[in-house]
Amino acid sequence: MSGYDTLMLETDARGVAMLTLNRPDKHNAMNAAMIAELADAATRLATDEAVRVVVLASSGPTFCAGGDLQWMRDQARKDRQGKIEGATALALMLKALDELPKPLIGRVQGNAFGGGIGLMAVCDIVITVEGAEFALTETRLGLIPATIGPYVVRRIGEGHARRLFLNARRFEAVIAREIGLVSAVRPTGELDAAVEEEAAAFLDCAPGAVSSAKSLVRSLARGTAGDPLACSIGLLADRWESDEGRAGIDAFLNRRPMPWAPK
Incomplete structure (x- = not known):
């Protein structure tokens, strides 16, 4: 660019x-x-x-x-x-x-x-x-x-x-x-x-998870998360259900490289 x-x-x-x-x-x-x-x-x-x-x-x-x-x-x-x-x-x-x-x-x-x-x-x-x-x-x-x-x-x-x-x-x-x-x-x-x-x-971390983690820090630190407990529970469930979350857990359990890691 x-x-x-x-x-x-x-x-x-x-x-x-x-x-x-x-x-x-x-x-x-x-x-x-x-x-x-x-x-x-x-x-x-x-x-x-x-x-x-x-x-x-x-x-x-x-x-x-x-x-x-x-x-x-x-x-x-x-x-x-x-x-x-x-x-x-x-x-x-x-x-x-x-x-x-x-x-x-x-x-x-x-x-x-x-x-x-x-x-x-x-x-x-x-x-x-x-x-x-x-x-x-x-x-x-x-x-x-x-x-x-x-x-x-x-x-x-x-x-x-x-x-x-x-x-x-x-x-x-x-x-x-x-x-x-x-x-x-x-x-x-x-x-x-x-x-x-x-x-x-x-680069060793899942890009979507990194983005979500950055958003989480910003919302918790600035008090924009509403109920922090409910917010954190929902966000963790979202990540467990995400394609990245499923792929990361599967790779970890089967001792394979993470799909987003540098080749």
Whole structure:
């Protein structure tokens, strides 16, 4: 899959898709075009049955510097309805990535600020490098991290968010790991191997079950499951009755490879 101006999108034979922010000269800052293309890519990846895992990466030394300055200038010139439309596009893009029914791994090879942290927060796993720095810089500009807020607060918790949203200070990769924004920190030379290890683990799992498990975590954590007991019982029964569930149990009992495992 291709055809983007601000992104690169490639899928290997195993079904691992690499979605790469590709504005290195602008530190991969998000403008209107990138926001629209990320939303489109999320939709395409969600419906592509050949894709089993998505890696969100970027080119150049910076993962994502947040909002593009020209895009922010353009937003400032718009009337309120225009501002609402711009914010809505950003919010819906983040929502589409957050609800992607495939595992989303963040490959963070450098610094991330503002909206870049929002992109990290919608990933299921984030691997970054030693020396990377992060900051929610919006209040320095008289703004707030609003559209990314729901995802960042859920990721790091209210206590850490109260500090980092308000004071805009930089924090290092080790702190990002301690507060839950980052899953693991690796030396630069080990980043790709760490991402590959995470991606390969998903390939041993049934894709439908992975998608259902991701949805379950999201609904339980956000209180949208209704009665959690009844919900969990029904979902387990659904998986037992699914083609994957039957095939997995049969393969296990008969000591055969799982049908979805890499050949």
